[in-house]
Each structure stands twice: as C-alpha cells, then as structure tokens.
Amino acid sequence: MANAIFNILVFPGFLFLFVFGFIAEYVDRKLYARFQNRVGPPWFQPFADFVKLISKQKIVPDEADVAVFKLVPIFALTASITAVLYIPVWGNKAIYSFNGDIIVVLYLLTIPTFAYFLGGWYSRSVYSMIGAVRSLTQIFAYEVPLFLCMLGPALLADTWSLSGMVAFYNQHPGYWLCNLLGFAVALISLLGKLEKVPFDIPEAETEIVAGAFTEYSGRYLALLRMALNVELVVGASLLAAVFLPFGFNLNPAAVFPLYIIQVFFIIAIVSFLRTLFARLRLDQMINFCWKYLAPLAFVQVVINLILKGILPR
Amino acid sequence: MHDPGEVKITIGPQHPALKEPESFLLSLHGEKITASSVRLGYNHRGIEKACEDRTYVQDLYLVERVCGICSHSHSTCFVQAVEEIAGIEIPARASYLRTLISELERIHSHLLWLGVAGHEIGFDTLLMYTWRDREAVMDVLAAITGNRVNYGMNTIGGVRRDITPQHKEMVLKAIDILEERTKYYIELGLGESTLLKRLSGVGKLTNEDVVRLGAVGPTARASGWGRDVRKDDPYAAYAHLDFKVITNDQCDVYGRTLVRLGELMEAYSMVRQILQKMPDGPIAVKAPRKIPAGEAVSRYEAPRGEDFHYVRSNGTDKPDRVKVRAPTLANVQAVSKMLEGGYLADMSIVVAAIDPCFSCTDRLISVCDEDTQKKNTVSWESIRLKGIDWYKNQGIDFTYLNKKLARKF
Amino acid sequence: MRKPGKIAGQLIQSIFKKPATLNYPAERSGMPEGFRGKLKFNPEKCIGCKMCMRDCPTGAIEIVKVGEKKFEAKIDLGKCIYCGQCVDSCMKEALGITSEFELAKLNPDDLKITFNAENTSDSQK
Ligand code: SF4
C-alpha cells in the first residue's frame, strides 16, 4: 500500500512528472528559441510562470458550468499521471503491467483532449467553444494513425503489454529498426495530440485567442499548463518505450538515464517539427492525416505482419 | 431567415490577431464565414484637427506620428503639399535623400509585414527570421536619421540631416545582406508547401473588385492593377530612377506576398541607384514661417499604398485645414469582400494581407440615436461621466484612485 | 520544388549561431552616433530667445530666466518626443542631443528635469 502511494505521488507519479514536466517545457522552449536564433528563456522560466499563474486572480465566467470548469484541469492531469504507471520508466518493467495495457495508456492519453473539450465547451465563450469543437474534430484525424502505428510494433512483439514489448525488443536487438516508419507517423500524430504547430488548430492564437483555454486564468490555467507538460512527457515516454526500446537488460539505475535521454530526444524532434511549418487549416489537417498518415501507419502494420512470419523469434 | 447553425463571433477590438483596436463581426457557419462587417473608430486621435492648432514646423512631427511604420510617408506627403503652396523648390540632394529614406522605409515595412504574415498563419520561425534581418535596415535608419521609427528627416524646404560616406557604406552593406536574405525568402515562399497551402487561394479579390472598392498599393497590384504613384505621378527623385512596378495576377494573399517580396528586390536596386546618382549640394533651403494662402494636394506611394494629403493655408503660420487619407482606409473596404466565403482560420491572414494600419485610418463617427434618428455630439466629459457611472453600478468605484492620480499629474 | 519543411537547413544552422537577441538588461546594445535621445543644455550659450519653446511640438521645453543673462531649461521628458527640433531652432547651439534612451521612470515627477549652471547634462531629481 505504501509502495502504491509512493508510486502515485512521488515516482513515477505526480512529483516526478511535475518536475520532469518543467524540465521538458524548458527544453522545448529553449530549443524552439535556439532554432529561431533567439536566446530563449532561463532554466527556471517554466517554474516561474507556474508560480506566477498560481498567485494570480482566478476568474470563472458567469455563464460557465462552474463544477466542470474547475474540474477539467484536474481530470486532464490525473489521466496523464495515471498513464505513466503503465509505461516503463525505472528499468524495463512498468510499475503495473498486464496484457493490454498499451490500449489503456492510449485511452488514458485521450482523456486530456476530452477534458479540454469539456472545459472549452462549458466556458460558454465563443472562442472557447470553437476551440473545443476544433479539438474534438482534430481527434478523429490523428487518433487513428496514432493507434495504428502502435499496433505495428505490438504485432511484431506479439504482446499487448508495454513492458512485454520492451522485453521483446531487448531480446531481439535490431528489430526496432522495422518500426521506423511507424515512429515517424507516431511523431507527427503526437504533434496533433499535443496541439502543437502545425496542428495547433484548436488553440490557434491569431484566430481564436487560446481556444478552449481562453477563459481559464490563475490557478486553473496553471494546472492546465501543467497537464499539457505532463502530457508532453508521457507522450514522449510512450513513444520512447514503443519505438526506442533500448534497455540492454541493464540494471534499472542505468536504464533510467537512458530513458531520460530518449524522452529528450523525442521532445527535441517535436520542437524541431514545430518550428518547421505553418499552421494548417482544419480541413487541410484532416485531409493530410487521412491521406498520408493513416495509410502509412497501415503500411507499417502490413510490413510487420509479413515480418512476423519471416523473422526468427 | 435565421440559420440555426450560425454563430456570430467578434474579432477585436482586443484580439491577439490584431495589433490595433478594430472590430470585425463575422457570421460563421461551421468554420466558414458567411458574412462579415468591419467597424472602425476605436482609435480616433483627432490629428487633423490638432494640426490646425499648431504651426507648420510643429505639424511636421505630429503628421509623422499618424503612422508608426510609414512615418516618413506621411511627413513627406504633408511637406510636399506645404512646399507646393509656398512655391519652394527643394534642392536635388534633398529630394534624393527623401527618396532614400522612403525606400529604406519600404524595405523595413515589407520585411515587418512578412513576419507578421508568418505569425498570423502560425509560422513563428518566419517572424523571428524576418524581424532579425530587418534589424539591418533599422540600424541603418537609426544611424542616418537618428531614430528607429519616427525619423524626423523632413523639414519644410528639404531634409534635416545629410549622409556621410560611412553611412553610404553602411547602407550598401545592409542592402547586400538583405538582398541575399530576400532571395532566400522568395525561394521559401515559392517552395514551402505549408506556406503555400495557407496563402494561395485565400482572400480572393478580383481585378473588378479592386477598381470598384478602390483598393490601393500591393493589395491592388496583386490583383493585376498596376497603379503606383511613384510611376504614375513621380515625386521626389523617382523620375530619375529606373524601376519596375511589380504586379501579380494571383488575386490572393499569396499574390500579395509575392508582390511585396518583388518590391523589396526593386527597393534594393533603387537604393543603389540613389546612392550612385545623388548629386552634391545643399540639403535644404530656407522656408518662410508663414505660408501664403492657397491649397494643395499631395500623393505619395507609402509601403501600404497611395497616401493622400490635402493642405489649405490662410497666410498664417498655421494651416487652415489638413486632410489625411491613409492607404488602409482605401483598402479596408475590400477586407469584407475578401473574407466572405473564406474560413475563420484565414481571417487573420486576410486582414493582415492588406497590411492594415488602423490607427492611421480611424475616422470620427457620429452616433445616431436609434429611436429619434437624431445625431448628437457626445463630449469627452460626458463619456467619462457615463463610464464612471457604469462602473459604479458594477460596484467598482474609481473616485479615490482618480483623486490620487489627479494629485500626481 | 515544392516540399514541406524547406526552412530546416536554416534551423539547424541557427542552433550553432550566436543568438540574434540579447539578454537585456544584462547585455545591452548601444545606439548609433547621432541618435536623438535625451537633450543636453549649455546655459553659458543660451541667450533666452525662446525659439526652442516656440518650435517645440509638444511644449516639453521651458526656458526660465533665473538671473541677469542666466537661463535655466526645464524639460519634461514625459512630453518630449525627441524630435530634436529645438536643437535645430536654437541659433546659439545651447541645446544638444545625447544618445541616452533608457529614460523610463516609475514616478512621472522624476521625468521633469532642470538644466542650469550646476547641472548641464543630467539633473534628474
Ligand atoms: S533657442 Fe537656444 S538660445 Fe534661445 S532660448 Fe532656446 S536654448 Fe536658449
């Protein structure tokens, strides 16, 4: 019991993700700035922003559904934190694992998006509502390719558990190379999930102010932003576990730094990709996802089905 | 008539897409815009009236502040009108210097626009890069004129500062860097597919609409309407320069981008020609303080389009009437047309594509009573009192704060 | 050739370049020579003709007689638009410009400065 509480509150749960989220945000923002030839923020900036937001006045719109409005940030945060319990962070085995946990993680990661939708919708401001509808529309575009490209590696490993997959790829070094196409698709879908350029349509600043978050302020906004950070970390960890499974059967203390490096690597790619493009329009994004991403993810699945028959197990 | 799927959304007067207060009321059906209307009047500053209370010398600096970005345009346009009334012939070197600053201003304004356009479509990297490169020309302007924005270069009868050989070298160096960078941006504009996706086919404005709605500047030229005051009615030293009027037939935001990029390349060649051809000599002639009675109209091709000033004098040292028509006023009518049938997502880039300068444009509007159809003038004081009352009803009392502030100033 | 991500090369280069921005206020960049910043006043040269006051567009400058052939210049930096017209108008070159531009103050009273025989360049009280 004490162990479980430790896992949820400290490692790899709340406290760890809280700190790691800040570091991830810093790395992301610093790299983003450096790509643009700017100095970028100092290391404590994300934390300073958080403290500032916490201390600011919070305003709940008159017409908003107060309960939903206040609960949404907590929902989003909780779901992402829960997801991390099934992802191998310390060593090659997650805290909890069972056959099928990859599906659970994917669904847990969908909850924040729905939470943003609810928050936006019940803010009852036009900008928030348009943003909310946009994030819901967007989910149908990127979720399918994301799920499909997770399917590929799982098929090859013949297991539905993340820890099982890591174990399999550690036993068969080199097999992860088969999944590179899926990795590329997953990275792009992750941009959609994290609502970053070119898929930051639901919070497009120059169109609908801040989308679903427009009416949020003070402590609630701080929590929402933290949820976004945690989502970034968890999303990156998931991709690291599935597509970069280098554990080398070392002991957990040695694997942990490796895990951190993998996550930073994925965050670096994410921030590179978001400097690279202009924001797409909603219809263009959906077109792109269904025309290119989903078929590519499907190709990966087919390749892995064939490889499964050929490669020695 | 009422469409149940219709959402009305106001963009502005406070909105991240707009750098100045302006309001657009859009009717949306899903993401599509079905109708739109523009409301001006949030930032009327009464500059025209204020000009009448000041001397011509003082007006120079006031008129310059009509716009922060094309400040030289307004001050040149005004000073040209005044010189015409007074019958002053400015020295050749002065007219070359005015042209030099005006082209440098066009360079900085178009680069600024490119960055803003990038930001509006979520391409912040483009914003950061263009604004970084724009610093080259800003440094040159600051060194030559003494300020980064309000150059204060013009005076009645010529210009206030001369350029030195070091300045010349600086300008040429900056132009070389910028030319290379602009070539890169043209390549990027032609090749980056997300950029193309967001720009082409957006904000269509046909050639007929340009004429009908009276659009000017790059907005008009991108619809194949090749009007340019520099060519049609040359002022300053433009008659001695060799340049092309850039036009494009795309009729959309992409066309406007290409026109501005093309104009940048033309501006670089013009700056080189100016530096080569600039004659020696005095930079100003003495102007009388009192301008003889008369009136004049002056036109100027600002970076955003044709700028128009009308000045009437009555023989004193203060003008009788000054009238400013900034290019945005001519273009703002076209925005509603461009927005219709487009997507909400394109709204900000379509508005940005005319390179709007709303504060320069704002007019006084008279409020019409809905019931009695009577127009009456509302004084500043009564607006203030009404505001105080309104806040009091909301439970916010500023009386104490007001007193405290009054003591301070 | 149309393709997405054309700017990638520049991004990678930027990482290794020195940032174009500065870490203000720890690092500062100066203004070029001849920049129109804060004014300076030389009371020795002033003859009290008040041409500067007449041409100032904002009424920021005031010349006060403080004694026999002694003048003081009162400038409200909050009103001044740094146009430099007063410098041009002064026949005696009593006024001049400096390139000092970081003049913000928390209290508007601190923006009103007086130049006199004791203080010729900066007497911000
Ligand atoms: S114009 Fe010059 S000399 Fe005359 S009062 Fe002003 S500072 Fe003094």
Ligand code: SF4
């Ligand atoms: S610089 Fe211009 S505004 Fe300032 S005191 Fe001199 S004339 Fe007046």
